[in-house]
Amino acid sequence: MDLRPVSPANETGPDADIEITEPLCAVFRRALKGEGLKYTPERAQILDMIIRIDGLFEAETLLDRLKDDGFRVSKATVYRTIKLLEEAGIIQRVVFDREQSHYQLVYGRRPNTLLVRTDTGDVEAIDVPELVEIRDRICRERGLEPHGTRFQIFATARG
Amino acid sequence: MDLRPVSPANETGPDADIEITEPLCAVFRRALKGEGLKYTPERAQILDMIIRIDGLFEAETLLDRLKDDGFRVSKATVYRTIKLLEEAGIIQRVVFDREQSHYQLVYGRRPNTLLVRTDTGDVEAIDVPELVEIRDRICRERGLEPHGTRFQIFATARG
């Protein structure tokens, strides 16, 4: 089936939204250093933009916004950096349509649930703590260790 | 953001696993007729194979298995039929990695939860009724009508 993990839903950070004591750039820097990689201006700018977007984004959007701000970064670098950020557990790939990959900042945040309005196209990230409990229970019952969750609800206005 | 619905998680059938009174081919036939489309041998064969697979599958797998059984169907027709089956609410696209789309039979079945073993690559569909309740509650609170759910848990053996 060729199901390569693709770091599907990292959750490396602490499990609450509050307890971040370290800026994300430091987290990224450390992760890079651990792999013998460098914290370059391009990587810093990309992470910075992701923090400013603070929500769902796509590779293309990210690239556009970087260019709008006058940064010169190539598409290749954006994709390569996104992959590094995923591996560092800072962002997560959120696959909900087949068109392209979407990503979101997850480090230091509780796993969220995406409420996708199929009529308007809006996507809202909501917090549903019970889901994490259910996930943990399911894993515990099977001797597994959870490494991430993806919960998406598709809905329209009540007609 | 270009979030075209892509019939993300249809749930057209009844909400339990038991109450199917009509064969799937009849459901498909009716859906096609409703759109002025035809129930061709290729479409019948593809649906039949999906029923026999009875679990997750991909376009490629489906094509291979059809060919193994001696059916001559083109890749284009497989993709086109998959889209029709999605629209008919018979199958659902399950996006959990970026490599390719996976699908599963959903008509007449309760929404399931996919437990993805990232170490072994196994994917198991499990039934977690509470999730449906949570989904319904979330939607009710917001005046929305649920049209589908995607719940995926990524886990490894407890180390």
Place this chain on the structure above:
DNA sequence: GTGCGTGCAAAGACTTTGCACGTAC
């Protein structure tokens, strides 16, 4: 100095589409 990083363009993987011929109703 070495090795990692970047940009560009080309390549890749999956999926969709155009076209001419065939077939269901």
Place this chain on the structure above:
DNA sequence: GTACGTGCAAAGTCTTTGCACGCAC
């Protein structure tokens, strides 16, 4: 008989990769 369906191959889209040059450590 008409309109939809199919197969083939070409085109598309997002993403990855090869290569030469550049910069960080």
